[in-house]
Amino acid sequence: MQTPWDHRFAQRTQRMGSSAIRELLKLTEEPDIISFGGGMPAPDVFPANEMSEACVRVLRDIGDLALQYGSTEGFRPLREMIVRHTARYGIQVTPDNVLITSGSQQALDLLGKILINPGDRILVESPTYLGALQAWSAYGAEYVTVPMDENGMVTDALEDALRSGPKFIYVLPNFQNPTGVTLSLERRHKLLELADRYGVPIVEDDPYGQLRYEGENLPSVVDLDSQFRYSGEACYSGNVIYLSTFSKILAPGLRLAWVVAPAQVIRKLTQAKQGADLHTATFNQCVAYEVARGGFLDRHIETIREVYGHRRNVMLGAMDAYFPPGVEWTHPQGGLFLWGVLPETINAADVLKVAIEKRVAFVPGAPFYATGGGHNTMRLNFSHAKPEKIQEGIARLGAVLYEKMGLQVNY
């Protein structure tokens, strides 16, 4: 059907591709497919009972407030809880430094809206989180990239990239999406030193920071930056905007996340959010606060770590057993993903087609590269499928890889 809207779409829509991941997710919704595609938490660790009890209490005790319009900045007790949470990691902020958003994706979108003029360059890791590229490309962003290795962003390549005058640096230091790798402490210091030298601020995206399965916690970039500037004092420097979320520690179906930023940035973000959705659902904020306030989340995160840590081990073990020689992969210390690199001659999108026939799915890596490349890479999620399914799915995928690479299965 032709309509008068067809010729009326704005120019920016030409830069708004549909997310390859989400289109793929649809394809892999059929129940017999073992999907390592999405970035989904395990439903096994959803605290449905605690949520249910919290809903009942919220609607009984503060229903009038929870069902009503609320302030754009967010439910004050939840913002104060995030202030206390941030202080535990070493930084003093106030509620004026906190905005509640409808998932971290909205935080990325609002940052694009208030910061990016068409043609502005953003410095990103290569590969980087696809959702950030999707949000910012709609505002006309261009990208300058820095490669990754097993210790995160290669900071030796950072200085060249900074010389191109990026508006800000976007970094996912912990168990990065998509690669699963963690930025080393030495490189965190190097990143801050170079960012300071070139006067370029940082957006730190940290959805998985609390989901570490081995090794020591590293201080966040926002934390180190504040120490760096104030000689160890716990005062927030304002040079780093920090994003995190309830999606991975409570439930993504609530769409609840937060931004920590200088008060003047929060004010701009709040103006942008007023026009974007007025505010994040009051009910969801009240329920999340109610679930979290007795310390339940801290205990719950322990459970998540156990479940996901085990699944990561199962996936790594299965890959050792079933993947052909010539394929390499990362060994994440936390998070939801690991990253596979196939021989140069193999295209991961071609592998996916065969894999789906064999009822197993993953995400080809190319869309995570802002400036091209990565045709032979793949992202695998280890949090969602149950261990026996992970085992079975990796075996199927291994067989596909053997076939695609023209090798005889030797196990």
Place this chain on the structure above:
Amino acid sequence: MQTPWDHRFAQRTQRMGSSAIRELLKLTEEPDIISFGGGMPAPDVFPANEMSEACVRVLRDIGDLALQYGSTEGFRPLREMIVRHTARYGIQVTPDNVLITSGSQQALDLLGKILINPGDRILVESPTYLGALQAWSAYGAEYVTVPMDENGMVTDALEDALRSGPKFIYVLPNFQNPTGVTLSLERRHKLLELADRYGVPIVEDDPYGQLRYEGENLPSVVDLDSQFRYSGEACYSGNVIYLSTFSKILAPGLRLAWVVAPAQVIRKLTQAKQGADLHTATFNQCVAYEVARGGFLDRHIETIREVYGHRRNVMLGAMDAYFPPGVEWTHPQGGLFLWGVLPETINAADVLKVAIEKRVAFVPGAPFYATGGGHNTMRLNFSHAKPEKIQEGIARLGAVLYEKMGLQVNY
């Protein structure tokens, strides 16, 4: 504190003012102020018990789905329910014509994102909904306006405005925000005829359509347009994009609304929404569906109509009793608002300052005018305050108006 972000804000932030309404709402949160300012439903009609029971059932029966990531288009059973709801009003659509949004404000924002190039003119009523101006100005929209009278948009002035080549017409035909007036049937036909002659499509925003307290329901613009083009057949024409919401019939704290549009427009909106917030909270969609599916909402809307209809009558009666001669106001047949016009010499913003001292508040009308004017107008909400508070608040406001207009109170 100075930060490196201060000089990095995008140019579009200069067009993003903070909403006067929302800043005012903060001011009037003190409990002793009687506020006619917000557009808030009465907490008296929030179905907290039904919501509570629905939450428990959803988390017990489909918790895994309700707490997980969902599709950007929205929860399928809810979209199918909206298809059935739309059919009751005469138009056949499919789920491909429906997108669930995080409140109607998000629908307005996404429409701006996919349709508005900087400098595009949008044809709006004068005055019109402030939130639409706020959303679209961020994308560089300019406005051409058509005046309102007691029968809605003055269609005799429409042709001139259409000659300026607007991208689309934005209209709130039922109990308009802010004026409370309804577009007459004759003018609905005239609007469609002129829109067709000039080839300009329409965005119909209908948050209050089901909240009519007197008079006959009028067919929606989307309905009439489909009849107009298909000689009475119930097939959706695609020329009108229709917006509505659960905020006024269930609860605004859920942030749930919907768009009906041609499938290709829904696809573009879906791409934009992926980048904006991935999807609307799955949990909220499941709970709203669970509350609505047994027919509860139809019965609940009857309750809302009774409560709000009574409050409207109380406010109109109190205005007759307490407002000075020389002030005029609309007599809405539904919705949440009425509109006052003061003598030309009186500035409503000045009145508000004195009113707040007397512990009563409203919204000055000027910000609702896209191209200036309206300094002597005011919006009054009659849904939120209880009848005795309405009585008392209007008496206080009447006294302020007598004083400001230099008149002796004569009651």
